[in-house]
Amino acid sequence: MxxxxxxxxxxxxxxxxxxxxxxxxxxxxxxxxxxxxxxxxxxxxxxxxxxxxxxxxxxxxxxxxxxxxxxxxxxxxxxxxxxxxxxxxxxxxxxxxxxxxxxxxxxxxxxxxxxxxxxxxxxxxxRRLPDCLTIEEMERFLSAPDLTRPLGKRDRALFELMYGSGLRVSEICMLPMTSVDCEEGYARVYGKGSKERIVPVGKHAATAIRNYLHGGRPQLVKEGTGGELFLSIRGKAISRKMVWVLVKDYARKAGIEKNLSPHGLRHSFATHLLMGGADIRAVQEMLGHADIGTTQVYTQVEVERLLDEHANFHPMAQKSD
CATH class of the missing domain: 1.10.150.130 (Tyrosine recombinase, N-terminal domain)
Structure with missing residues (x-):
């Protein structure tokens, strides 16, 4: 050559x-x-x-x-x-x-x-993060499931827990019922490397899970159903692919134009916590990040958002020399 x-x-x-x-x-x-x-x-x-x-x-x-x-x-x-x-x-x-x-x-x-x-x-x-919803968009998204139907109760509980606790899609698909304590407000989750961590379960998620356990999950149970919390219509543990489909479908129903994914709910969880003043070490622990550097990406996202807001709306930022 x-x-x-x-x-x-x-x-x-x-x-x-x-x-x-x-x-x-x-x-x-x-x-x-x-x-x-x-x-x-x-x-x-x-x-x-x-x-x-x-x-x-x-x-x-x-x-x-x-x-x-x-x-x-x-x-x-x-x-x-x-x-x-x-x-x-x-x-x-x-x-x-x-x-x-x-x-x-x-x-x-x-x-x-x-x-x-x-x-x-x-x-x-x-590192480009998946699209993060605003709090208003998240409220619309969480309100999209039809709570008169068993599957609607399931989906509302699924999304409330994913967003409220920052769970990975793989973690929520295999989450056993026994790992969630709605009364005490926490869940035991096994993440990457089978590492156990405790995550909070907020009041909205706890209410949605109770409604699902009483008026949704019993209708989905079939012969051979296991102990997983979230079930498919066939009575098996809900799959990661199905969660992806559900997130996309409900985002569309809620009129959200962003390219939302299950991971986007987790990113929204972390971003909204930091926006509210949460300690980054606490967020790291809740997300199950081994390296604080992984969590610090969210602080950069928030800094960039604040800079954009300043550039767009502060009168002196718009004033030319």
């Missing part, structure tokens, strides 16, 4: 890139090495070639004479230019991986004495 080949297609658009001659010799040796010595697949080698030609083209435009003249600032500008073009973080990481492997090859071959990628940080993928 020759390093002079052109990039057939960029991930964005149809731009063709030529390899600057001053970058050719080292790249040709590298491509032969990864294919013959490392045994990488043809498609992988082709991807490396495309990414490195693109990198070389941008370096050349900065006045860099060849791979041996590359500095950290040059690569930073290259990555920044692609970020501005709205490349996916995964694409940026892949391109940077190709450059890192090339640098290690050049150092290993004695062509360079230092790895010019050593201090270059990996692109950070911003």
């Amino acid at each position: 020759g390093a002079k080949s052109k990039v057939k297609r960029r991930e964005k658009g149809e731009v063709r890139l030529e390899l600057p001659p001053s970058f050719e010799a080292e790249l040709s040796g590298f491509l032969a090495w990864v294919q013959l010595e490392k045994g990488l697949a043809k498609n992988t080698v082709q991807s490396y070639e495309n990414d490195l030609i693109q990198c070389a083209q941008h370096l050349h435009s900065q006045g860099v004479s060849g791979w041996q003249a590359v500095e950290l600032v040059n690569l930073s500008k290259w990555l920044a230019s692609m970020s501005e073009d709205e490349y996916a973080v995964a694409s940026l990481a892949r391109k940077l991986s190709a450059v890192r492997m090339l640098a290690k090859y050049l150092v290993g071959e004695g062509i360079m004495t230092e790895d010019f990628t050593e201090l270059l940080p990996n692109p950070k993928k911003r």
Whole structure:
């Protein structure tokens, strides 16, 4: 495979890139090495070639004479230019991986004495949370089930507990009746890694669960029904897929345009608690997060919301200099 080949297609658009001659010799040796010595697949080698030609083209435009003249600032500008073009973080990481492997090859071959990628940080993928409902939207959603029907009682209790206690969909599907104590206001939940945690059961959820246990669940029991709290129409434990379908269906009935999912109820639980001033450590414990950093994502969401509110409504924020 020759390093002079052109990039057939960029991930964005149809731009063709030529390899600057001053970058050719080292790249040709590298491509032969990864294919013959490392045994990488043809498609992988082709991807490396495309990414490195693109990198070389941008370096050349900065006045860099060849791979041996590359500095950290040059690569930073290259990555920044692609970020501005709205490349996916995964694409940026892949391109940077190709450059890192090339640098290690050049150092290993004695062509360079230092790895010019050593201090270059990996692109950070911003965690995107599922859509979070406002409190008003949540009230509409929770009111959507028809409480005159057994399935409506089940669905109301299901959603009240998921939102009120921040449960994962897998946790609520397998939750035994015996794990919920409506009188004391708590439930024992087995989360990831079979770790047990205690979660609060609020008054609204407790009332909905009692109504379901007296006027909903008995109608769903069939021969062979187990001890799970929430049952399907066939008398089996409700499935994760069915919960997804129910959440989507009731969100539509409630006139909610956001892309709500079962996980979105859990995110709404955490966000609303923090909005109300709850301690982040308490929220971490209720969610069953092993790492506080996972929970801190919600604080960032709330900070961004407050900044947006300030920018949109504060008179001085809208005033130009």
